Amino acid sequence: MSWLEAIHRKLSWSHSRALLFEECPRKYYWRYYAPYGGNAPWETANREMLYLLGRLTNVPMLVGSIVHTLARDALRSARGGHRWAEGTFAASAQALLKKALNASRKAAGHPPRGEGKDTAVLAAHHYGQPFGPQELQAAMERAAFYGRKLYEHPAFQRALENPAGLLAIDSYGRLTLLDVPVLAVPDLVQQEQDGSLRVIDWKTGNGVAGRLDTYARQLAGYALYARQQWGVEADQITCEIAVLQDGSTVSVPVTEETLRQTEGRIAASILEMQSRLRDLEQNQAHREDFPMRPGSNATRGITPIACQWCDYKSACYPQ
Numbered sequence: 001m002s003w004l005e006a007i008h009r010k011l012s013w014s015h016s017r018a019l020l021f022e023e024c025p026r027k028y029y030w031r032y033y034a035p036y037g038g039n040a041p042w043e044t045a046n047r048e049m050l051y052l053l054g055r056l057t058n059v060p061m062l063v064g065s066i067v068h069t070l071a072r073d074a075l076r077s078a079r080g081g082h083r084w085a086e087g088t089f090a091a092s093a094q095a096l097l098k099k100a101l102n103a104s105r106k107a108a109g110h111p112p113r114g115e116g117k118d119t120a121v122l123a124a125h126h127y128g129q130p131f132g133p134q135e136l137q138a139a140m141e142r143a144a145f146y147g148r149k150l151y152e153h154p155a156f157q158r159a160l161e162n163p164a165g166l167l168a169i170d171s172y173g174r175l176t177l178l179d180v181p182v183l184a185v186p187d188l189v190q191q192e193q194d195g196s197l198r199v200i201d202w203k204t205g206n207g208v209a210g211r212l213d214t215y216a217r218q219l220a221g222y223a224l225y226a227r228q229q230w231g232v233e234a235d236q237i238t239c240e241i242a243v244l245q246d247g248s249t250v251s252v253p254v255t256e257e258t259l260r261q262t263e264g265r266i267a268a269s270i271l272e273m274q275s276r277l278r279d280l281e282q283n284q285a286h287r288e289d290f291p292m293r294p295g296s297n298a299t300r301g302i303t304p305i306a307c308q309w310c311d312y313k314s315a316c317y318p319q
């Protein structure tokens with residue numbers, strides 16, 4: 001019997017969880033319920049396979065996560081009085097990527113070992129697709145590029161200039177709404193000399209402009225948390241998206257009204273998630289209550305375009 005049979009997770013809300021729920025309820029179910037015996041006791045699909053599919057990643061996502069690790073480690077080090085040299089950023093990003101790729105290669109093809117031992121697995125490794133010297137070089141160049149871009153970004157430089165003001169660096173925070181924990185992990189919360197707060201999120205990739213609306217909602221959630229955690233008014237909070245690719249910064253306005261709307265939006269999202277559950281107390285769900293994307297027909301093998309790139313395609317459309 002798989003170790004996943006004994007796992008039970010309580011309901012919590014996060015921006016990424018809500019996005020998945022909006023994108024495709026079945027995907028949300030595969031990711032947050034189906035792998036765990038305690039949350040989806042009726043599920044007959046292979047839990048280990050579903051768990052594994054939820055850990056798959058690609059090079060842009062892996063590099064994005066490495067850059068976030070780099071930002072966290074460099075800023076925590078600066079706060080401790082040790083500032084990293086400029087050249088360290090590109091080199092460290094490449095070293096972290098090398099390590100992650102080695103771990104992914106080793107983990108691919110093996111059943112997941114247990115909670116807290118997760119390794120992101122590159123989809124190419126999982127499916128045995130080519131990932132040769134050319135792909136490796138492109139990935140290493142991408143890591144070095146974003147490592148440098150992080151260091152050069154004005155928001156990062158500004159953070160380095162005032163290490164004593166770095167209040168929270170990639171730290172888990174939470175508030176409670178409708179008795180459900182709402183998780184917030186802002187990349188950086190910085191306190192200015194006048195006591196106001198800046199909430200900053202690092203973004204990699206070139207699709208930032210097309211997702212500003214989503215990112216604004218994410219940052220508004222962090223602002224809600226910051227107001228509660230540090231007891232400041234909305235007009236003392238500034239939210240910024242640091243676009244690493246071109247060094248620009250996009251400000252997200254925060255007012256009492258935005259925070260009120262954000263609270264309402266999160267509460268509505270929680271209620272909608274809860275409405276799908278078979279057992280609210282136990283946070284248990286059944287696959288039937290989480291429809292596939294509109295236009296899907298698993299029995300006739302009809303797959304909407306978006307399903308072609310989905311990691312759960314093999315679960316929705318078994319051969």
Ligand code: SF4
Pocket residue numbers: 024026027030292293296306307308310311312313316
């Ligand atoms: S394959 Fe399509 S229907 Fe299935 S989880 Fe993914 S997006 Fe949803």
